[in-house]
Every structure is written in structure tokens, then in C-alpha cells.
Amino acid sequence: MSASSTYYRQPVTRCVTVLTPLMKHLNTSTLALVMFFALAFLGASHGKDPETGASAPPQATKAEVVIDNFNFSPKTSAVPVGATVRWINHDSVPHLIMSADNQFQKSPVLKAGQSFSLTFGSAGSYAYFCSIHPRMTGQIIVK
Numbered sequence: 001m002s003a004s005s006t007y008y009r010q011p012v013t014r015c016v017t018v019l020t021p022l023m024k025h026l027n028t029s030t031l032a033l034v035m036f037f038a039l040a041f042l043g044a045s046h047g048k049d050p051e052t053g054a055s056a057p058p059q060a061t062k063a064e065v066v067i068d069n070f071n072f073s074p075k076t077s078a079v080p081v082g083a084t085v086r087w088i089n090h091d092s093v094p095h096l097i098m099s100a101d102n103q104f105q106k107s108p109v110l111k112a113g114q115s116f117s118l119t120f121g122s123a124g125s126y127a128y129f130c131s132i133h134p135r136m137t138g139q140i141i142v143k
Contacts, residue, residue, distance in 0.1 A: 064088060065138060067095050067110070067130075072138035081123055087141055088115040095136070100127035 002115050024049060061083050066073045068090040072128035087097050089110040095108040097116055120126065120142040130136035 030058040062086065063140075066090055067136075070133055070136055072130075072136060075137070076139045076141065078141045078143060079120060079141055082119065082121060083142070084117050084119045086115050086117040087114065094132060095130045096129055096132050100129055100137075104128075106131065 009123065061080070063077050063079045063083060063085045063086060065077060065087045066121055067087060070091065072087075077085060087107065087110065087111055089095050092112050094109045094111050096109050099106065103124070104120075107118075109132075110116055120140060123142050126140040128138050128140070
């Protein structure tokens with residue numbers, strides 16, 4: 001026999017990425033699940049401010065003003081055109097919502113637990129007060 005100096009190089013497998021060891025343990029359904037969550041996360045971030053990550057404020061179509069302790073809360077509300085504002089009386093005494101410059105109809109007398117709703121169809125500033133307790137004032141700003 002003659003000695004041959006032929007050398008056969010065997011392939012060497014190396015882990016060149018961090019994901020390769022992980023990929024050995026994953027199957028198709030696991031990858032599908034990971035992709036599902038990745039897409040869900042991307043979908044959830046849609047509509048957020050790219051700099052702060054905060055959600056853009058939604059255009060509310062309903063707002064509530066609570067009457068309590070002879071005060072309107074919030075005192076000023078900003079709503080989009082077409083929004084409905086609901087005043088609800090949490091006081092033990094009656095109140096009556098009235099426009100300061102007759103821009104909207106007045107409410108009926110609101111006893112404890114009763115509410116009054118009004119839809120604002122055009123932009124503007126709507127000052128109001130309680131005609132039974134005139135020191136109680138508020139404002140709706142429609143944009």
C-alpha cells in the first residue's frame with residue numbers, strides 16, 4: 001500500500017449568529033406564534049407619536065360634566081364638533097344648566113342623580129351656568 005497524502009477537509013459548522021442556537025429549538029408553529037405577536041405589537045403601536053410613543057388623543061364624541069358640591073367638574077371641556085356633553089347631578093340639591101348667552105336650550109331642573117345631554121353641532125365657545133345657583137359657571141369649547 002502506498003501512502004497517499006490526500007487530505008479531505010471536513011465541513012465545519014459554526015454558530016455565526018445568536019439566533020442559530022435558538023432556531024434549533026423552534027418549530028414552524030412556534031415561529032408562526034412569534035410572528036403573530038410581532039405583528040400585533042406593530043399594530044398596537046400604529047397611531048402613536050413616533051417621538052414620544054404616546055397615543056394621539058382620540059376624538060371623543062361624548063363628554064361628561066359632573067355637578068357636585070355646587071361646582072361643575074371639569075369647569076372647562078374641549079370637545080369636537082358633533083360631540084354630546086352630558087351633565088349629571090351628584091349634588092343633593094337641584095340644578096338647572098343654562099347658556100350664558102342663549103346659545104343652547106336650558107336643561108330641565110336636574111334633581112339628584114338626573115342628567116341632561118346636549119349635542120354641539122358647530123364650533124365655538126359655549127359659556128353656561130346654573131340658573132338656580134348663578135355662581136356655578138362652566139364652559140364648553142367646541143373645535
